Amino acid sequence: MMNSNGEAGKKARVYVCECGPIMNEGIDLPALEARIGALPRVAAVTRYSTLCSEQGRTWLTDHLAAHPESVVVIAACSPREHGSTFMEACRKGGLNPYLLAIANIREQCAWVTADRHAATFKAERLIKSAVARACVQDPLPENEVECSTDVLIVGAGVAGLTAAHQLARAGRRVFLVERTPAIGGRVGLLGEVFPNMECSSCMIEPLMDEILHHPLIEALTYSEVESVKGSFGNFIVQVRRRARHVDTAGCYGCRTCHAACPVEIPNEFDFGLSRRNAVYIPYTGALPNASLVDETVCLRFRGEKCTACAEACPFGNIHFDDSDEITELQVGAILLATGSEPLLLGRAAAPKRVITGMMLERLVNSAGPTGGTVSLPGEEPPRSVALIYCADEAGKAPSVACSKVCCMSMAKYRHQLQQKLPDCTVVEILWERCTGGKGYREFARDVDTHSEVQRIRLTDSDRILRFVDRGNTVGIRYTQEGMTAQLNVDLVVIAPPLRGSPTNRELGALLRTSVDDHDFFVEEHRHLKSHRSLVEGVMLAGSCQGPKDVQESTAHAAAAAGEVLSLLIPGRKLKVEPATAEVRQDICSGCGICLATCPYQAITFHETRRVAEINNLLCRSCGTCAAGCPSGAIDARHFTDRQLWAEVDALLNA
């Protein structure tokens, strides 16, 4: 809003709220009224007993309607107390609420000034200051824009599925984009979940079935977000649907084609514990239960003329000519549920007898590569297992960050080892143990009572030095109280700290929302708004924001889905915040300094006009860019340089 008013002739109507008997105790209201009434820029002063009461609000609305002044000052309590009440009264009374200025004469004058006489003078100064501000305020349009209520969810793990289910139940159209060929995420790979050892697939499969068959949910597996344009309410997202070369709807998952395929590679869904073909289904129980051809390893896509799978398919369902498709989606909000994964540094360097917790999960799982037998493929079950908390496969001391789910997973593994290998010796090497959560410590204690374990407790100065491959066993070399020791076991299970999904950084760049040092998305507020990203309309669900177990992930996802439901309501337009920053493009030098000041990425650089532009849907009105602009080209609406100076100048002359 370019300032064009604040002409000398403007006069304000001042309302003084008596706040019952309260204001007059601290301030001499009759004297104040007389002095304010005599000011040249004041048209009239009116006192009222309690403006915030229902009666007071009605009176104010009627009074404003009957006296259509363009400038109004209310001297009352803090604007943080009843600012919005009075703005609403203005709206109802036909006055643009941004033409109202409030003088805080209760909290910041009557109640904090010892001397009533001094308080009266201070109140006068505060009202003069508010009058000066009011005279240079501009009406701001309270605009609304059309928006889409459809939602894009990135990641079909337990968080993404929960959010999709919740949104679809409320009648929203949901596009669920999953990078891998199957939905279910990490929970789909688990055998049992702590603390009640519930069967993981039994828990999640009904939800997955419902998602795959829900008329409002479109699950786009084997797909990735390619580009994002637009903003909150109207995102335009391009999704690359990678060619599966198998018609998912027509595939019954008979696996006949798998046997025909001449290619065999380690299966990443079993973390290399099993092998798969170029045409494959990620794991037993994966949904959708349909094969796909992996272009990166299939001989046909490496120039050979192999058609073995296509010939084997009894339904003629394999189509080598399919290619990636780009689908353009228009959505109002984006919900990120990309999850996390254990931090691994150069897995190849570790001996094969050092496995991660997720690998043990696969071995324990009766639907896993060994059918639930805890042994490396083709080997005897281990007679001794070491569980090393916190360490990664380089065997370091614990990192500063705690992922909080690993200690409980370790307790679960001990329970499972006790069940499956009762004669196996279990050694725990740990620095500390974190078992917070409903029923969690009870479970961990119960495991301690019912299973035998040798526990090696290390202090902060101790560390795992390295793992020594000794053929049939693995040596753990570590320090304890300055002495080096070695322990030989058949199998080592490590629980490395979690970090955000490796795709988070790229996705964060596409959405212009921040990712922290551990690749987790940065939330708007640690405590109150952990389900909102820094970009309006982009929500965070589950462990892509920070380490979470299933319980916390689903609760977080429900919060994110709820936020979308309360922000985007069918038939309702999106309110555009009026008091955003604006760029005077005739003055902007295009230096780009403001771009770095905005934490919300609301400012972009217009390449052809060579000026900064502010997206009103993303701007949160902090005004930091306005203070940082070296050309004075940016102003913060409702907190303009002119308005702030009017306040200060009036105080100087009061």
Place this chain on the structure above:
Amino acid sequence: MTIASGGNDPARGSNEASISGHCFGDPSFEPKILAILCNWCTYSAADAAGSAHSVYPPNLHIVRVMCSGRVDPSLILKALRGGMDGVLICGCHPGDCHYINGNHKTAFRIPMVKRVVSQYGIAPERIRLEWISAAEANRFVAVAKEMTEQIRDLGPVSRTIR
């Protein structure tokens, strides 16, 4: 503006403080202090001080901004030139900013403004930056009292600006 000899280095303290504080101190002088407070933390603290009826000098006048990051250095300079004897800028504690990191920018800007004013012979102590959370009403009151006394000792800013 006058040019003070020496005293240009804020680290060495300023000439103005020693001259006006001890030679020209006027007991009847009532300083005018501008407090620019962020809406979310310190403005709330000031309101809470009011609710607790904690008394502080009426010399301090509060102007509300949404974020301390909105405080344009030129506003501080204009206020001093216009006759404000002191300017207090308050925001959320580092890491607590309602707008992620607006206060980090303030933390860089204010020392810069202090350097600029000291070049013109104005005591940099006339500008004060404090992080005061919404829960620290007592701290706000203490700062308000302390700053009023400090500025009273320094004397009117008009003595140093022509």
